[in-house]
Amino acid sequence: MVSFSSEELKENLGTRFEMNAAIVEDLWKAYRIPHKKKESILENIASFLDMFESRRLDYEDFWAVKGVSLRIRKGESLGIMGVNGSGKSTLLKLIAGTIRPTRGKIDVRGKIAPILELGLGFHPELTVRDNVKIYASIMGLKNREIKNRMESILKFAELERFGDAKLKNLSSGMQMRLGFAVAIESNPDLFVIDEALAVGDIGFQTKCLDKFRDFQRNGCSIVLVSQSPAMISDFCHSALIMSRGEVVASGDARSISTKYITLTSPA
């Protein structure tokens, strides 16, 4: 008979849990496409009466993500490719938790830093410093840590001179740089990046990728959506291709990105 001390048991469980940074099981997401847009109470009443008369539904379901399952191991970087509208961004939003799935399960362990679309929920009327404070405190940093890291965040974003400028006065590239800087300084376990790097200049891109390599070495996982097969094969361990909401191919990053090039090149 084998017996475990509680210490050993905990350790075993610990390593099992640590192996996966995120597990996604059979994920589905439907959006309703209304035939008529209704955002007010009056419109809702009107369309309800309408529906009653014509006896048909006034919306269609659009499935943006259809039964996606994936597993991201700790320290693994996963690249996601696919043409526009294939469900990549929806998948990332689901992983980041900003929208909820219609069906399926998502399990993310640890702190997640999403860089969805451009910028990170920054407020245009507030200064750069105030925005950093808010975002960092949402990311779970304490006020003292924020204070300590403020300068290094501004330095990484190359915005030292603009600390007290209102965010709306920054260019979109500057805002993106700031977003990356805060996300990087918040020490997440999982980065979720949606094509955001494309805006930065080459110098900044290289700087970020270097930083991400550091993170990879330290066991941080990354999910990267990109239209650049070169970046994916260069940077990620594994990759997958999405089409119409489904995963149509997955495997190691190099072969998948080659496949993506042949798939999308005009015949």
Added chain:
Amino acid sequence: MNLTLRDFKLRYRNSVLGFFWSLLNPLLMMVIFSIVFSFLFREGVSDYPVFVLPPILLWRFFSVSTMYSLDTITGNYQLVTKIYFPRWLLVLSSGLANLLGSSLEFVACFPLLIIFGMKLNYSLLSVPLIIIEMFILILGLSLALSSLNLFYRDFRQIWEIALQAGFYFSPIFYSPSIIPSNISFEYSLNPLTQAVESIRDAMYYGVFPSVENFAFVLLAGGVALLIGVFFFRRAERKFGDAV
């Protein structure tokens, strides 16, 4: 906490002048009501400014907070669509910012009220308690309102009308004794009526508010909070899609 400070800063645009403007509104209302009711109608209420200003401040706390709450989710769409965190924090921080603003308004009006004849009584100690129980009521309503406004963008208009009606249906600029006795029970079901009576007891009559008044507002706040949490939790699943 940082969210609260942000809301507070945005509300007053980082300026002392901003707070001054927010103070000017209740003071002007006090002047207008004082002119209309003590000079034109000769209501026969002594120290009318002291009679009317505390209820106006309390009413403003209620109306401004709930109006702002309508925008807490829709107005923060940049945050809501980009990162996950408990959404009720947005409602709470907006409420706290208003609590801070209204408390400052009370403090700033304090010397003025004394000039107008308010007596320093122990009953004034109950004022913070009344503000806090109002805060609970406001929080409950805010949770419901913020989620409703997300799905029905014209809810603002409805709430505006409701507030306007509420202002006249609560004894803010008149004494509840003018209400005919056959409807006085229905009239007293309005929690704002009871809260206004409490604050007037504490600041005008110089007596501690009655336990019934206080308990009723607290009860209404508890019910509002339950309903608000229920609404909010149901709606929260769809926030990311609807914003």
